[in-house]
Every structure is written in C-alpha cells, then in structure tokens.
Amino acid sequence: MSDRLPGFSTLAVHAGAQPDPTTGARATPIYQTTSFVFNDADHAASLFGLQAFGNIYTRIGNPTNAVLEERVAALEGGTAALAVASGHAAQVVVLQQLLQPGDEFIAARKLYGGSINQFTHAFKSFGWNVVWADPDDIASFERAVTPRTKAIFIESIANPAGSITDIEAISTVARKAGVPLIVDNTLASPYLIRPIDHGADIVVHSLTKFLGGHGNSLGGIIVDAGTFDWSTGGKYPMLSEPRPEYHGIRLQETFGNFAFAIACRVLGLRDLGPALSPFNAFMILTGIETLPLRMQKHCDNAKAVAEFLAGHPAVASVNYAGLASDKYNQLARKYAPKGAGAVFTFSLKGGYDAGVNLVSKLQLFSHLANVGDTRSLVIHPASTTHSQLDDAAKVKSGAGPDVVRLSIGIEDKEDLIADLEQALGA
Amino acid sequence: MNHDAYPDNYIRGILNSVKSIAMVGASPVNVRPSYFAFKYLAQRGYDMIPVNPGHVGKELLGKPFVASLSDIDRPIDMIDIFRNSSHIMPVVEEALTLDPLPKVIWMQLGARDDAAAARAESVGIKVVMNRCPKIEYGRLSSEISxxxxxxxxxxxxxxxxxTQGMxxxxxxxxxxxxxxxxxxRAAKNKSEQS
Structure with missing residues (x-):
C-alpha cells in the first residue's frame, strides 16, 4: 500500500464508490428503501446512540447518498459531507447548527436571488438576522461583525454576473471574528475552485447545477472542511454542549474534525427532514463522473461566447471574469485558472425590450430558471430570479433591467454563437 | 514522526499488527466516547483491557477493570489513553516501566503531549496523538463511509x-x-497557539 494522491478525475469516478458487497454490482446501486433492518436490539441501540457505523432510516442516511457524500467531500478536500434535498435545504441545515434566535450572519450582497430571498424573509422568521456586505469591499465585512455574528456566507463565483469573490481575504475576516466562513461553490464546482484550499470552513452546493450537470435532479450538499474549532467560548452549543437528543453526547468531542457534518446529519437533517431521494443521488453521482470533462467544455464555450458578445455592436457590456478586460479577471486568474465558469451576464444597448426580444428569438438557448445544465440557458433575471428584489437591490446584485444572464452548455460553440448572432441581428 | 499528519501506512500498520489494547480512562458510561470506542474495538476482535482505578471490581462489556497498567497480567501491544493532554505524561511514564514495553502509545482525539511522545519514541514505541482508533479503523476499512x-x-x-465481530x-x-x-493545518495552528 502506498500513500499517493490521485488526480481530480480519478476521484470524480471512484471516490466513495466500490463494488456492492452483496451483489458485486460495479455501478452504485440505488438503495430505494426507507429503512434498514437491525441485527439485534443492541445493534439498534448502538446505531441510534451514534455509537456504531451503519444505516437506520433514509431521512438520516442512505448507502447511495453516502457514496455521493464521500465523493463530493473528496473532490472538495473536506473531511465529510451531508447530501440534502436541495441547495436551499443545505443552507437551512448549515445555519441551524450555527445560529440561535437573535444571532446574525454576514452575507455577500451578490448572491443567487433565491438565497437573498431565503436569507431576508424565511430566515428572519427563525430569528436569524442577515447583515449584507459588499464582496468587492472587504472592509464592509469587517464593519459588519458584531458579538452576535456567527458565520460569514459568500459565493465563490457569484450569481448572476459570474463575478469572482476574494475568498482568502474574506476568510481572514472570518478567522479574526472567530466565525466559520461558508462558501457556496455551486457556480464553480470543485473542478474550478476548491474553497477549502483558500480558507473556507464549510462548503455548500446546489448539486442541481454543474455537479449533477444534466438538469434532471435536484440536490444539495454540505461539506465540512474539518478546520473550525467549535469548542471555544460556548459560541456553538449545537456542537460543543451535551446534546439531550443523544443522551448527552458532545459532537465535537466525539467526532473531531467531521463533527460539523455529523451535526448537520443528526440534528439538522434528522429533525428538519429535507432528505435527498436515493434516485436523485444516483443521477447526480453519474453526472459527477464526467464533471472534469463537462466543466472544461462549459468554460471554453463560455469564453468563446463572451468574446463574441463583447465584439457585437448590439451589446453594451459583457460581465465575464474570463475576459482580460473584466474587472474580476485578476481574481479569476488566481482562483479559477482553468476557467471562469459558464454563467455570466451581458446587457444590450436596446435595454429591457431588446433583452426580451433576444430571449424570444433564440432557438438553441432555453429560456428557464436554472444554470449548470448540459444545454445552454438564457434568462432575464430582473423579471424572474431576482424579480422579488426592489429596483435598487436588483442593480446592486447585478441584475438590472437591461441585463441578460446566460448559462453556457456543452454544445458546439459555433452553434451557440450562430444562434446568438441570428437573434441579435434581426 | 510528524504528529500533524500521519501517513495512512503508519496507522494501518499499527491497527493491523496490535492485538491487545489497554484503554486508560475507559468509562462504563455508555454515552462516553471511550465506552463506544472500547466496544467497537472489541467487536473488531481486539483484546481490550479497561484501565480505570475508579471502577475496579466492575466489568466493561465482560472485561474486568484494572486500576493501572502494571496490574495487567499479560503483555500489552497498545495503550490507548482517553485522558486530557495534561494527564498524559504520568501514563506514559508508567508505560515505560512495563516489561515488555508496549509497541504503541495512542492518545485520543483532542489529546496531545509532544514531550511524552518524544520520551516514548526514544525507546522505540510508536506514538499516535489526537486521533481515535475507532475512527481510523472505520476510515481505513471505509466502514465510516x-x-x-x-x-x-x-x-x-x-x-x-x-457484520458484527468481523x-x-x-x-x-x-x-x-x-x-x-x-x-x-487547522489542528497544527491550534496546537501551536496553545
């Protein structure tokens, strides 16, 4: 046995999966079952008491989902992961472990519109108070820190304009404040950026996007970096204090550097309930096997399309960090040297009406509210994903009325450019 | 040995070779980590000996408690110390008086004493710190997956x-x-600060 580090593509195919012990099946089986038989009463008690490794009930864990969890943990360089029903579910479960009612968390203002809604409205009713900061102004994060701050939340590549966040600079703020840095890595995927290498303590994903990659299955995941010390100062009682649900177990003491992932499973998923279907886990696992191939193609296509748009007379501006002229190009070179992702925005000289006209004329691009599909997608954020924001907030989050967002697929780039050309030209 | 990051082969070699493990600080309370690490290692076939002077006369999963390492009537391959970092040195000092010497001294998750480790290593004893043998066994077998x-x-x-007992x-x-x-890196930074 030698200790060596296989490459990313090897991990994308193999991590977490081995032939099924019972049948020898090589592909990961779909364990479509709600529950698992105990060997005897003692085994059941050990499992319920978190003393033995094994399966109880699919709301707490499932063998298909476990393969997905280990695979994403390996790709991100984390100690453990927990798969849940959606990216939104991942965010609820993470913050439930960190915040008590009345606590605060700081979030980057540039986020997926759905996250902005979730943080502003849904979490407010839990007493979790979001404080917004500007990812282009690191000092705004420092100024937002108070004694009630329990976490900082950012996107690595930020919606909707594909801007790149300075993860290391914000992780320094988080460390100084003594709070974990949570990074939503959905738009980058670990193929482009591994936030843990830059100081993230927790990584979340919507698996629905590039990781699953085929636009057919919802899912979310939480990755524990194993880097944060939850025991100090009683600030994170879910991890540091005896848990009455489990006869007084202290999770950090018992599980060490993967205690956060365990807390998400046994306190979050178990009690809130957003379990991932094993069938979806299987679909997403199949997608992940080709992540490196797809992601490179997504990025190469996106760069070609962005360059085409930047040179088109009907286009006012293109926001793509992969363009040398873009304000985020330096950060893209540092954090995402293989490519700046495949989601970006541009604005048309003809404003709102021209945007609507473009969307209606496109033949290959699908008009829908998703990103990270094999197919190329187009949307007008101001009237859809970001429609619940007021006009000022739309502009601040990069989703002004003249903005069109693209998610570039893995078709032939010549066909994508030809489709845009005919739709822009007429 | 670099005690910040152990090669898997080092841990694998220890867990594949030791047969008897004396657990210092083993607790009969079934929600304590020492209890379920003891139980797991016993189920995986190790000859487990609970060491805790507060429970002499009682048994842990059928194994009688002994008060100290020197009360054990047979050679011990590994000593697994379930005590805080500040209580490690006396246990290691006692271990160094045993004949034959143990092959491995293992300090539990959260426990680390570099001076005690250096003394044990100077007489050829392998040392692991701030790890749990249950977690490492589960990890290397992938059962923890x-x-x-x-x-x-x-x-x-x-x-x-x-299955149980395998x-x-x-x-x-x-x-x-x-x-x-x-x-x-995080664990190393923490140990340097303390």
Missing part, C-alpha cells in the same frame, strides 16, 4: 458486507497520507 465521511481511500475490490480489511488504496490538508 456510511456516515458520509471522507475515508480518503479507494478500492475497486468487492469487500464482504461488514475483522475488516484495512488495505485499501490511500488517496493521501494522514488527515486532509486543510484540517491538518
């Missing part, structure tokens, strides 16, 4: 379904020695 934990091992071989193969391909890099 049921909980979404990154085992940092791969295998294309079909393994038997684990010894598991720990000889899977490792995908990087010791712990993951980021969590190792």
């Amino acid at each position: 049921w909980m979404g934990v990154n085992s940092r091992t791969l295998s294309s071989k079909r393994a038997p379904a684990p 010894r598991l193969s720990l000889n899977r391909m490792s995908v990087g020695g010791g712990d993951t890099a980021a969590s190792d």
